[in-house]
Amino acid sequence: MTSNSETLEVEIRELFDLLDTNKDDRLAPKELDCVLRALGINATEADLIEFIGELPKEEGQDKDCVTYDQYAAKIKSNLDISNETDSLQGVFNAFDHMSDGFLTVSKIKGVLSNLGISFPESEIQMIVNQIGTDGRISFDQFQTLMLNTEDSL
Numbered sequence: 001m002t003s004n005s006e007t008l009e010v011e012i013r014e015l016f017d018l019l020d021t022n023k024d025d026r027l028a029p030k031e032l033d034c035v036l037r038a039l040g041i042n043a044t045e046a047d048l049i050e051f052i053g054e055l056p057k058e059e060g061q062d063k064d065c066v067t068y069d070q071y072a073a074k075i076k077s078n079l080d081i082s083n084e085t086d087s088l089q090g091v092f093n094a095f096d097h098m099s100d101g102f103l104t105v106s107k108i109k110g111v112l113s114n115l116g117i118s119f120p121e122s123e124i125q126m127i128v129n130q131i132g133t134d135g136r137i138s139f140d141q142f143q144t145l146m147l148n149t150e151d152s153l
Contacts, residue, residue, distance in 0.1 A: 012072050026065035088146055092139050102136040104128065 017023075019031050029048040043051070049064060066074075095103050095111050105124045112119050131137050131145050 008076070009072070012075050013068070016068050016071050026067055027071060028065050032066060088143050089139065091146075092142050102138055103132070103142065104136045 016027070019027060021031055029045055032048055033043065092103070095107050097107065105121060105128050108124050108128070109119065109121055128135060128137055132141050
């Protein structure tokens with residue numbers, strides 16, 4: 001039986017091999033463009049070259065191409081970020097019952113109360129003031145707090 005990580009590795013390799021049309025074990029900007037378009041991302045050639053330029057380079061590597069290792073690391077990194085962001089968005093949405101994109105003292109207090117948790121409103125207000133602006137917390141502020149707990153408070 002194969003693990004999820006082994007299956008993911010095989011799928012990443014298969015996609016890379018499929019996109020590597022000239023079979024040189026590198027993705028050129030035009031090949032990379034196919035990947036992004038398949039994911040619904042329309043990038044200009046300048047965007048692709050900038051993206052490739054941001055990846056760490058191996059000695060002697062063509063500066064305008066992506067190796068399999070770079071490609072796999074970037075895909076795995078994006079999957080981790082996407083999964084974390086989706087999870088955090090779900091938590092945020094549970095508190096943001098009005099779906100206006102912000103958490104307020106009353107929303108937080110209401111959810112905690114529904115969960116049977118008694119929390120003084122003054123403490124909730126203090127937390128909202130520390131994290132948010134204008135008496136409310138945006139998803140970006142919430143995400144920053146949750147992903148950088150050591151630096152946030």
